[in-house]
Amino acid sequence: MSNEHTVKSYEEELRHLIDSVIKMGSLTESQLIDSMDAVIKVDKDSIDKIIKSDDEINKFRSKIDTQIMTLLVKRAPMAIDLRETISSLKISQDLERIGDLSKSNAKKVKPLPLDLPEELLGNLKRLGELVIKQLNDVLDSYVNKNYDKAKEVWEKDEQVDDLTYIAMESVIDFLSKDKKNLDFSTHLIFATKNLERAGDHITNIAESICYLIKGEYLKGSRPKGKVIQQ
């Protein structure tokens, strides 16, 4: 018994859809890395490039929407194919939102002073690295259809929440020392919050992958860190 569709073009359409999601994921990951880099290095020259890369991600989202509509109309997918199609739709929506958050963070670099102290950015940097790792892992679990790895990402969001809390504390501490830091500190708080939201979208992707693989949703609510509980 073959694992491929009797209709070759159906097989190709599904493969192209998955390829599109993988490419979109890869672009989103690069954009997140670039925007994080721009924030930490206060690199104002790269802002425009990052904003522009969001257009590419949005184009992928439209392309994926069209591919999904075509598949639904032409093939009326069932079982694993249906789950693959619906998961692609959901994952691409979450990737697009992560792209928007990276763009938003890139825009926050503009008002930052070039001489930000190391202790202020340390925790934000660690948070960024964790979110990037989470995105990398979740995309990896999508490519390899690895249920355990997707579930691990889902569970690890707790750490993202905790690091968000710590990074927020650092900025608020800094802000409380001198009120003249208020303007750019607010931008850093929003940037931190954006990373936490990106983390939430990554857990959504992990949930979609688990549903895609096993056909059932993860049971219970995901572990939440301090920032959420408070």
Next chain:
Amino acid sequence: MNNVKIKSKNLNVYYGEKQALFDVNLDLNEKEVTALIGPSGCGKSTFIRCINRMNDVIDICKVSGNIEIDGVEINDKNLDVVSLRERVGMVFQKPNPFPKSIYDNISYGPKIHGKGETKSELDEIVENSLKKAALWEEVKDRLDEPGTGLSGGQQQRLCIARAISVNPEVILMDEPCSALDPIATAKIEELIDELKKTYTIVIVTHSMAQAVRVSQKTGFFHLGKLIEVGKTEKIFKNPDNKMTQDYITGRFG
């Protein structure tokens, strides 16, 4: 979940030397639609033909195992097959009205089963059956015209009305829409939805989408074996058996 109406236990069917069904154990629930799917020759039609003993008319056919309706064994040699077929009606792939008037197509069954002794009683049965089959409004002014003059979809609904006319408990449908256009198919599916409130329905279909639309339970047959049976939604979203998944996703090699 509704009560079990029909129960098959270790059902085996042979056409001469060739075995067509292997130890089929399947429960069909009362007032529900059960869809049977699977590639041609997998045994799904053979299975439903056991429920009203249509296989009796094939000389070389031999049936072993049990089929119970309401707990009563129907393979019993002493069972009156005519009264069984009164309880278990059947609709076939191709509409097959008698070459008679619309009225006679419906009244024939009740007459031979001794129902509707007077003309007015028969009139009532004909009207009610055609109404239940959603055909009354289209044919009420031409009941004396030949049933064969109706469109394909109307003929199939006429056949359903004919099956209903003797007030059965079960209706077997063997690919009832395969010869119909999409609108006529939609009308039959709408009708099935209505009929399941009164009757237990078993439908054999090659259309996955139709199985999803009309049934609450689905059984997948392959090479004479019942591979998987379960709630329709589960079978088409996340079947347990790989063979079922390969079949419904079109991966069957």
